[in-house]
Amino acid sequence: MKLNQIQLTNFRNYEQLSLDFHPQLNLFLGENAQGKTNILEAIYFLALTRSHRTSHDKELIRWSESELRVSGVVEKNEGRVPLEVTLNSKGRIAKANHLKENRLADYIGQLNLIMFAPENLDLVKGAPSVRRRFMDMELGQIRPVYLYDSVRYNRALKERNAYLKFDASKIDPQLLAVLDEQLVIHGEKLIAERATFIEKLGTYAQAVHAQLTHGKERLTLIYEKNVKNDFLSALTERHELDRFRHQTSVGPHRDDLTFVINDRNVADFGSQGQQRTVALSVKLAEIDLIFEETGEYPILLLDDVMSELDHTRQLDLIQTSLGKTQTFITTTSLEHLKNMPHDLARFTVERGKISKND
Numbered sequence: 102m103k104l105n106q107i108q109l110t111n112f113r114n115y116e117q118l119s120l121d122f123h124p125q126l127n128l129f130l131g132e133n134a135q136g137k138t139n140i141l142e143a144i145y146f147l148a149l150t151r152s153h154r155t156s157h158d159k160e161l162i163r164w165s166e167s168e169l170r171v172s173g174v175v176e177k178n179e180g181r182v183p184l185e186v187t188l189n190s191k192g193r194i195a196k197a198n199h200l201k202e203n204r205l206a207d208y209i210g211q212l213n214l215i216m217f218a219p220e221n222l223d224l225v226k227g228a229p230s231v232r233r234r235f236m237d238m239e240l241g242q243i244r245p246v247y248l249y250d251s252v253r254y255n256r257a258l259k260e261r262n263a264y265l266k267f268d269a270s271k272i273d274p275q276l277l278a279v280l281d282e283q284l285v286i287h288g289e290k291l292i293a294e295r296a297t298f299i300e301k302l303g304t305y306a307q308a309v310h311a312q313l314t315h316g317k318e319r320l321t322l323i324y325e326k327n328v329k330n331d332f333l334s335a336l337t338e339r340h341e342l343d344r345f346r347h348q349t350s351v352g353p354h355r356d357d358l359t360f361v362i363n364d365r366n367v368a369d370f371g372s373q374g375q376q377r378t379v380a381l382s383v384k385l386a387e388i389d390l391i392f393e394e395t396g397e398y399p400i401l402l403l404d405d406v407m408s409e410l411d412h413t414r415q416l417d418l419i420q421t422s423l424g425k426t427q428t429f430i431t432t433t434s435l436e437h438l439k440n441m442p443h444d445l446a447r448f449t450v451e452r453g454k455i456s457k458n459d
């Protein structure tokens with residue numbers, strides 16, 4: 102799939118912007134804080150109706166404005182699909198083919214993408230919530246039903262936790278059991294989806310990682326399920342504990358992921374370079390996984406990461422991706438990008454204005 106063009110209105114530091122993209126490689130060059138990441142963020146927003154770097158939607162709207170709009174045209178096997186997302190204080194409206202989608206699960210998945218940004222270098226070493234967010238965002242793109250269950254699960258969890266805030270003596274075990282069932286219905290689906298996803302992703306990531314390390318390292322992904330056996334029994338067993346702690350102590354909201362290289366946990370024993378390469382392998386692995394799941398290659402967004410990677414690995418990365426996916430790269434300097442193909446679009450970004458260079 103390809104993103105042919107994009108239009109922004111009041112998105113971050115862009116008042117109005119319209120860009121046509123190159124089908125293979127698009128390079129955004131500029132000093133710090135000029136608006137390079139904002140472009141990739143806008144593409145991410147068009148695909149997933151949220152930002153990759155903030156959960157505060159308001160930050161995305163240009164200062165002193167009240168509404169933003171991002172629209173674009175995606176070219177897929179089945180034809181061109183116009184997409185549009187509008188955001189204001191009342192919420193967001195997403196349209197595909199000019200039709201409003203009432204459920205985000207019906208909209209997300211129209212434009213599949215993989216974003217690799219400095220934040221992702223945290224995937225291995227960051228908090229478990231970073232890895233759960235990773236599973237949620239990636240799975241949500243390829244499985245609309247996952248998004249649906251995830252929203253329902255979080256709602257049920259919020260309700261159960263709100264009930265647990267009461268004084269322990271006031272909590273009715275029968276009502277708590279009803280809330281348990283709601284959690285289990287959606288939680289078990291999340292667990293099953295995550296297990297399949299990590300297994301498939303692990304296979305692809307192992308192959309990519311072997312390629313990036315010239316066969317020296319064997320990467321394994323382990324899905325650390327918080328629920329070891331039966332979810333309902335685990336919740337029931339913890340009624341006492343949860344009543345006193347005032348929160349739900351077991352469930353997929355406590356899941357995690359472990360990365361292992363040659364039998365050693367990368368978070369504990371890996372060098373910083375290895376941790377970065379693992380994060381990159383996992384991201385690149387998604388290219389093939391998304392193709393397997395949807396029949397289309399996603400687009401690839403690389404935000405200011407070229408200088409972080411070593412030279413050979415960098416080249417491997419670009420060459421592996423360019424044949425398959427339309428790629429968008431931001432950078433402050435061309436120094437790290439010496440061996441780029443000649444056929445590309447180069448944009449210079451300066452204070453919220455973009456010019457195209459031939």
Ligand SMILES: Nc1ncnc2c1ncn2[C@@H]1O[C@H](COP(=O)(O)OP(=O)(O)OP(=O)(O)O)[C@@H](O)[C@H]1O
Pocket residue numbers: 112113114115131132133134135136137138139140159160161162163164405431433450
């Ligand atoms: N809501 C907003 N309204 C207007 N301007 C904003 C808004 N949010 C951020 N900005 C501006 O956007 C600019 C930052 O853009 P961006 O994050 O894309 O930088 P960048 O070019 O990627 O830089 P770096 O290389 O440092 O990552 C800053 O000048 C900031 O003031």
